[in-house]
Amino acid sequence: MPINEPLTQQIREHARQLLESERVDCVIGYEASPRGGARPAFVYDPAEVDRLIWSPDCVHNLTTYLHDKKKPRKRGEEPPRVAVVVKPCDSRTLNVLLAERQIERERVVAIGVACEGVVGKDGQPAAKCGRCTDRTPVVYDVLVGEPPEAPPVEDDWSDLARIEEMPPAERLAFWLREFDRCIRCYACRQVCPGCYCTICMFERDDGLWVDAAIDVPQKHIFHLGRALHLAGRCVECDECERVCPMDLPLSLLNRLLVREVEALYGHRAGREETLTPLLFELGPEGSPI
Amino acid sequence: MRFTTLDGLRRWLDKLAEEVDLVAPTDVDGHVLYRPVTGSDQILFDYERPELSAKDFLLPATEVLLRIEQKGKEVALEEVLPDRKQVLFGIRPCDAHGIAVIDALFLEQDPPDRYYRHHRERTVLVGMACTRMWDGCFCTSMGGGPTDATHLDVLIRPGEEGYFLQPVTPKGVAILEGLPVEEPKGEPLPVEEYNEPVPVVPPEKWRPLFNDRIWMRHGERCLSCRICTYVCPTCRCFDVTDRVVDVQPGLTRIERIRVWDACTSPNYRRVAGGHNPRPTKPDRLRNRFYCKFCYYPEDFGPLGCVGCGRCIVACPVDIDITEVMQVVAKRA
Numbered sequence: 001m002p003i004n005e006p007l008t009q010q011i012r013e014h015a016r017q018l019l020e021s022e023r024v025d026c027v028i029g030y031e032a033s034p035r036g037g038a039r040p041a042f043v044y045d046p047a048e049v050d051r052l053i054w055s056p057d058c059v060h061n062l063t064t065y066l067h068d069k070k071k072p073r074k075r076g077e078e079p080p081r082v083a084v085v086v087k088p089c090d091s092r093t094l095n096v097l098l099a100e101r102q103i104e105r106e107r108v109v110a111i112g113v114a115c116e117g118v119v120g121k122d123g124q125p126a127a128k129c130g131r132c133t134d135r136t137p138v139v140y141d142v143l144v145g146e147p148p149e150a151p152p153v154e155d156d157w158s159d160l161a162r163i164e165e166m167p168p169a170e171r172l173a174f175w176l177r178e179f180d181r182c183i184r185c186y187a188c189r190q191v192c193p194g195c196y197c198t199i200c201m202f203e204r205d206d207g208l209w210v211d212a213a214i215d216v217p218q219k220h221i222f223h224l225g226r227a228l229h230l231a232g233r234c235v236e237c238d239e240c241e242r243v244c245p246m247d248l249p250l251s252l253l254n255r256l257l258v259r260e261v262e263a264l265y266g267h268r269a270g271r272e273e274t275l276t277p278l279l280f281e282l283g284p285e286g287s288p289i
Numbered sequence: 290m291r292f293t294t295l296d297g298l299r300r301w302l303d304k305l306a307e308e309v310d311l312v313a314p315t316d317v318d319g320h321v322l323y324r325p326v327t328g329s330d331q332i333l334f335d336y337e338r339p340e341l342s343a344k345d346f347l348l349p350a351t352e353v354l355l356r357i358e359q360k361g362k363e364v365a366l367e368e369v370l371p372d373r374k375q376v377l378f379g380i381r382p383c384d385a386h387g388i389a390v391i392d393a394l395f396l397e398q399d400p401p402d403r404y405y406r407h408h409r410e411r412t413v414l415v416g417m418a419c420t421r422m423w424d425g426c427f428c429t430s431m432g433g434g435p436t437d438a439t440h441l442d443v444l445i446r447p448g449e450e451g452y453f454l455q456p457v458t459p460k461g462v463a464i465l466e467g468l469p470v471e472e473p474k475g476e477p478l479p480v481e482e483y484n485e486p487v488p489v490v491p492p493e494k495w496r497p498l499f500n501d502r503i504w505m506r507h508g509e510r511c512l513s514c515r516i517c518t519y520v521c522p523t524c525r526c527f528d529v530t531d532r533v534v535d536v537q538p539g540l541t542r543i544e545r546i547r548v549w550d551a552c553t554s555p556n557y558r559r560v561a562g563g564h565n566p567r568p569t570k571p572d573r574l575r576n577r578f579y580c581k582f583c584y585y586p587e588d589f590g591p592l593g594c595v596g597c598g599r600c601i602v603a604c605p606v607d608i609d610i611t612e613v614m615q616v617v618a619k620r621a
Binding site: 033034037039177190191205211213214242243 | 509603
């Protein structure tokens, strides 16, 4: 897809100022990939800001890299200060990570992009953009681009219909067939900004909850478990689905839970800087809802 | 060289499927993958490079090594090894090359890996030549090629009206005995499209680049997932662990399994006490490239990359091994 020149120039200019003024040590943005499209880029030197671009290929949620910046590079130093380019969907991650005390607001500069949509693996508009309700980042320090005039669309959950129409046995068979293809590469977990446990419970050396075999039962537990751990925390960036080499429709699992949590608590992850109520709020009878 | 039609090939494969464990390229929900098949109707004959290599059938992603049963004070150990002959049909020349690379460690070192050797001995490699190089392919730079028969038992080349089968080893001659052969018609299809070659730098020239900024540049965006190592035909690291499969009063059943592991994974190198000598993504990505182009050839002979290009196409953040090789060639 062609590079958006005006937005690219604005991103470069902000990056240059942030690096030259030493407000940040690093800018995480996008660069043109030699394979076509865009890929994540880390810029430390103001002389290198011209690597940065903006185009509809900028699909990656870069906030996942903030976890690599939580620790100082050398012992005794402060952790680095980082600027990160965020789309509206990505910006919701910042609220989740702030609420969960994973990032410090003053160490992160959000370069928000008023996004007009990005493309998916097939070069078509990404599914997440078709139901995007934000269009302007919910958290940003500087904004590039004009917020689109078109009113945000209503999320009608139509993507979930095909799975909900299935009777339970058919639905189970559908998922087992999908999990059979999974190679347990953990790309979905590694790309997810909400998956930051130091040691994942599904990858413990002692195999307490699930053993190391790359077979359907283990993959079944892993995917359902991961979805549950993200309930009320998933911002629907769909990165897990994008990176999956076997094209598992993981957004279906996440979005079913997004809808449940929204129906029960009126909570949509990252719209505000609040923790998922699923873990902390009790129902009217004092019991979990 | 033997010639047969698609129908002849199908009849031969249908018979093989009754006699051996037959593995072939199949369409799995839109993905081309090698899978066990029970008949030729499940097999793809015109297909791209399968997304995963064929190593799964010699070094399975999950393999039970031992069954351990404890009854009271008695402990019984049973080794589990399948003994049927296995035919890997339709693997690509790069897959066979990858198997030869793994052989250098698991067969040719002393002692050999007995499980790998067992699978290797029961397996016949029947390859299908490529008629073009696919996205990311650079096999010609790594000593292979789309029609390379070197590491196969049989090489099949598709033609306009049928298939040309060339036995390469005595195993290959034997497996072709039941093939219905006809008078050859036409010629094998030529290779339509070659990709640009990639420079290969010898192992000793990699050493001085160990602290080069290239590892930070490319490693920082790495996700530390396992895609590249799992799609790779030569990555062969594994983990061994025990799992309890059944507990009853007075009876415990345990399995010792070996499963694929990946040096790109954060906990791969973590040791007792929690220390990790490769704590960052660039450390781990560098190790993967050094293993392929420096450590493995120095220790075991062959380069640890066959140029299949799978990792390039599968990487979600565009880490491209050929891009790294080009930068290394410039700096070396």
